[in-house]
Amino acid sequence: MRKYIFLALSLITAFTLSMSAQAREVTFTTHLARYDGSGAYLAIYLADAHGRYRKTIWVAGRNARYYFELPGWARGSRLRPSEYDGMTGASVTSGRTLVVTKNIPDNLINKGYRIVIDSAVENGNSNRADVSTPLTTAGSGKTVMGSVYVLSFRYDLK
Amino acid sequence: MLRKLHGLPSLFMALFLITIATTGAMLSLMPAIHRVHAVVPDKGEVSVAAMAQRIVQHHPNVEKIDRKLSGEVVVYYKTANHQPKADLVNPLTGQSIGPYQPSAFMDWVEDMHRSFLLHDTGRKLAGGVALVMVLICLSGVFLLVRRLGGWKALIKPIKGNGVKRIHSELARFAVLGLLLSSLTGSYMSAMRFGFVKDHTFIPPSFPSSVSGGQPAPVGSLIALKNIDLTSLHELVFPYPGDLQDFYTLTTEQGSGFVDQSTGTLLNFTRLPPMGVFQQWIIRLHTGQGIWWLGLILGASALTVPVLSYTGVLAWWRKRRVKKGDLVNTPSKEADTILLVGTEGQTTWGFAQDLQRQLIRAGRHVHCAQMNQLVEDYPQADTLFILTSTYGNGDAPTTAQQFMNKLTSFKSNASLRFAVLGFGDRQFPNFCQFALDVTTALEQKGLTPLCHTELINRSSAEQFREWGKTVANLTGWPLALSYHPQPTVTQTLALVGREDYGVNGHAATSILRFRAAGTHSLPFFEAGDLLGVMPPQEATARFYSLASSTKDDVLEICVRKQPNGVCSSYLHDLQLGDCIEGFIRHNPEFRPAVGRHPVILIGAGAGIGPLTGFIRQNTQRHPMFLYWGGRNQKVDFLYQPDLTRYLDDQRLTGLQTAFSQGEDQTTEKAYVQDKLLQDQATVRQLLEQGAQILVCGGRGMANGVTQALNDILEPLQTNVDVLKAQGRYLEDVY
Numbered sequence: 001m002r003k004y005i006f007l008a009l010s011l012i013t014a015f016t017l018s019m020s021a022q023a024r025e026v027t028f029t030t031h032l033a034r035y036d037g038s039g040a041y042l043a044i045y046l047a048d049a050h051g052r053y054r055k056t057i058w059v060a061g062r063n064a065r066y067y068f069e070l071p072g073w074a075r076g077s078r079l080r081p082s083e084y085d086g087m088t089g090a091s092v093t094s095g096r097t098l099v100v101t102k103n104i105p106d107n108l109i110n111k112g113y114r115i116v117i118d119s120a121v122e123n124g125n126s127n128r129a130d131v132s133t134p135l136t137t138a139g140s141g142k143t144v145m146g147s148v149y150v151l152s153f154r155y156d157l158k
Numbered sequence: 159m160l161r162k163l164h165g166l167p168s169l170f171m172a173l174f175l176i177t178i179a180t181t182g183a184m185l186s187l188m189p190a191i192h193r194v195h196a197v198v199p200d201k202g203e204v205s206v207a208a209m210a211q212r213i214v215q216h217h218p219n220v221e222k223i224d225r226k227l228s229g230e231v232v233v234y235y236k237t238a239n240h241q242p243k244a245d246l247v248n249p250l251t252g253q254s255i256g257p258y259q260p261s262a263f264m265d266w267v268e269d270m271h272r273s274f275l276l277h278d279t280g281r282k283l284a285g286g287v288a289l290v291m292v293l294i295c296l297s298g299v300f301l302l303v304r305r306l307g308g309w310k311a312l313i314k315p316i317k318g319n320g321v322k323r324i325h326s327e328l329a330r331f332a333v334l335g336l337l338l339s340s341l342t343g344s345y346m347s348a349m350r351f352g353f354v355k356d357h358t359f360i361p362p363s364f365p366s367s368v369s370g371g372q373p374a375p376v377g378s379l380i381a382l383k384n385i386d387l388t389s390l391h392e393l394v395f396p397y398p399g400d401l402q403d404f405y406t407l408t409t410e411q412g413s414g415f416v417d418q419s420t421g422t423l424l425n426f427t428r429l430p431p432m433g434v435f436q437q438w439i440i441r442l443h444t445g446q447g448i449w450w451l452g453l454i455l456g457a458s459a460l461t462v463p464v465l466s467y468t469g470v471l472a473w474w475r476k477r478r479v480k481k482g483d484l485v486n487t488p489s490k491e492a493d494t495i496l497l498v499g500t501e502g503q504t505t506w507g508f509a510q511d512l513q514r515q516l517i518r519a520g521r522h523v524h525c526a527q528m529n530q531l532v533e534d535y536p537q538a539d540t541l542f543i544l545t546s547t548y549g550n551g552d553a554p555t556t557a558q559q560f561m562n563k564l565t566s567f568k569s570n571a572s573l574r575f576a577v578l579g580f581g582d583r584q585f586p587n588f589c590q591f592a593l594d595v596t597t598a599l600e601q602k603g604l605t606p607l608c609h610t611e612l613i614n615r616s617s618a619e620q621f622r623e624w625g626k627t628v629a630n631l632t633g634w635p636l637a638l639s640y641h642p643q644p645t646v647t648q649t650l651a652l653v654g655r656e657d658y659g660v661n662g663h664a665a666t667s668i669l670r671f672r673a674a675g676t677h678s679l680p681f682f683e684a685g686d687l688l689g690v691m692p693p694q695e696a697t698a699r700f701y702s703l704a705s706s707t708k709d710d711v712l713e714i715c716v717r718k719q720p721n722g723v724c725s726s727y728l729h730d731l732q733l734g735d736c737i738e739g740f741i742r743h744n745p746e747f748r749p750a751v752g753r754h755p756v757i758l759i760g761a762g763a764g765i766g767p768l769t770g771f772i773r774q775n776t777q778r779h780p781m782f783l784y785w786g787g788r789n790q791k792v793d794f795l796y797q798p799d800l801t802r803y804l805d806d807q808r809l810t811g812l813q814t815a816f817s818q819g820e821d822q823t824t825e826k827a828y829v830q831d832k833l834l835q836d837q838a839t840v841r842q843l844l845e846q847g848a849q850i851l852v853c854g855g856r857g858m859a860n861g862v863t864q865a866l867n868d869i870l871e872p873l874q875t876n877v878d879v880l881k882a883q884g885r886y887l888e889d890v891y
Contacts, residue, residue, distance in 0.1 A: 036262060051400075065356060065359050074361075074364075075364055078363065078364050079361055124244070125242040125244070126222065128397050147240055148242050
């Protein structure tokens, strides 16, 4: 009996240690430009060096029927709800800022992966890669410019 | 119940309803405006491929082609320096018509329309308002059907008048449009908040593989060649340089993808029937692509502010009627006209009671002065005239222009009339003006509803009876109950009494009252009337006052009537007992101011006010009293006072007559006999301009009139002439 308890405790400890060792907390800050129109839908996701979708970080906008308008992310995720469940929030209106904090596995940092943001506005444009920037420790805290609805973007590794 | 279901939500939601309706009306113009700007090729004229090919020739980096339901085509593209742009294009040439800039103002209006600028909370509210509007429309239709008396009557002209008619006419015109707008609006709100699943867009699953070949020109893609422009919704271009990407196509029928190299249609997903239905719901609500429907819905929506206003107004009037307020309907809309001719206030009191009862009976009453008679009353079927008479049969102040205006009055054939005269029988030409009006109206060709009733001395009973007659003739339940008396009475305590009578039975008593407690008496003069309310009696009895304010006591002289309720009540009072009473001024019965002689004539208790006049004659103008009683020993009212007044010359001469002789030697006489005895003196006094005041029973008054006419004959005049000169006054009962 005592043996089992020891085993369970050591497993839990190992698991916790491995978790803290394998992921880092990252804060993503997205400032929207000023534009005419309703709230923008944004998809923040990770893509590999070839631009292939890897993992969803956050989707701003709750009505799934407009997700189709986020071109790169929709194609990559194939709009499978399992890809974005629990990672959605409100759309972001002109001039506002979206701040999202997530744990990102270490093996995705400094490994050639990019952070990509698709954006779309009702009666406006749909943009693949409004922002596209490599996920590296060196890029942490540096501001990059968006091209359409995103004015600027930065991420901070903790 | 139905009325509440219609009215209460309307009342509470009025502002929201008006907001949604007016913004909706503005938005309803947009489909028509867009249609004017759009170049719309016929069906089968242009394929999607052909149009896209023309567009890419004129625009770099096309990202998306969007075809609106109005037929407008918008191209989204990036400029050479990667700036996003959107242009309206001509689908036949592919050239830009101009930049695509949805109006910020119209966006604001739309936002106001669907959410009152309150985002999701506002959208929910707007959805609720739409649902309430459905309720209001349906309850309104049922109310209208009930009011018009059947579904078939809905298409016939609406009778009636005023606010209600405007409300009904407008509602009938708009109800279908409003129902369509509110039903589709509610449905769209239900879709938006997930109460109904949204089937208008089923995202197709992305193709698992594409050819990956070199992109072909868009105009050559077979799938796009097969689709007519008129069924296109949207064509999204592949990401430039990504050979794995594809065109995304959305049409009326559904959505799918097109291989950018081979032009094959991939994974096309057809819209389910429910989706097609829901798309139609949206089109019917917005009028998109059906511009004429948009305009009809807009016109319907514009009625909402007017319907709200007229609805609230009708509700307010109904409420006032319920409360018993005197709602005066404009003359053009009224079915009942009530005209009043009067000098003072009394007749208005009767008129208002009648008006209130008529309104309760559901009539639309216009009440005005007789002077305000207009040329015609288009909706009226009944005309009531309540009028007093001034002087010698003339029109009272508020009726002086009536006869004149009547000459240009145009009566409709069905107009009935009823005249109610107010006056006092003791005056000559009693209610003469009312009778003249009756004759004039008959000559005008109006039909009398009933005989012309002449109300004597504001008799509440006569008024009530007349109301019953009118109620029987018209079927309107008129319970007239006006009592022309002040509602405020004062408690008065008996402080003194002198009884005169045979064998200890008081036949006549002089009663003196003071205000009970610390209250003071109001202003009054001899000749004014004391109204006494006997307990459990609705109507007051009036007694002439023998005293004035100066005397600080109310003095009346009361003869006990055989079955008199009030006189018995007063006679049974003990000192200190209290009664409820009030003063009614009677300025018509006063001696004229001046040096002319005054002849006072009375009998029995009628001596009361006459004694009062003598008591007040401190200036010693010539004043003569002729008075008749029954029995000199037991009936000589005020004997000590009169003796005193003779002594101090407030009374110049006194003649008494007693109808029951004490014995055979005393002469039996009436007061008119005394007048005839003194006729030379009387004539002389009248030639000096004397005034005569008569107070007492009618029989005595008639006898006096006869005697005086005889006396006056040599002077070639008579009592009527004196009356007309204001020199012959009567207070007769």
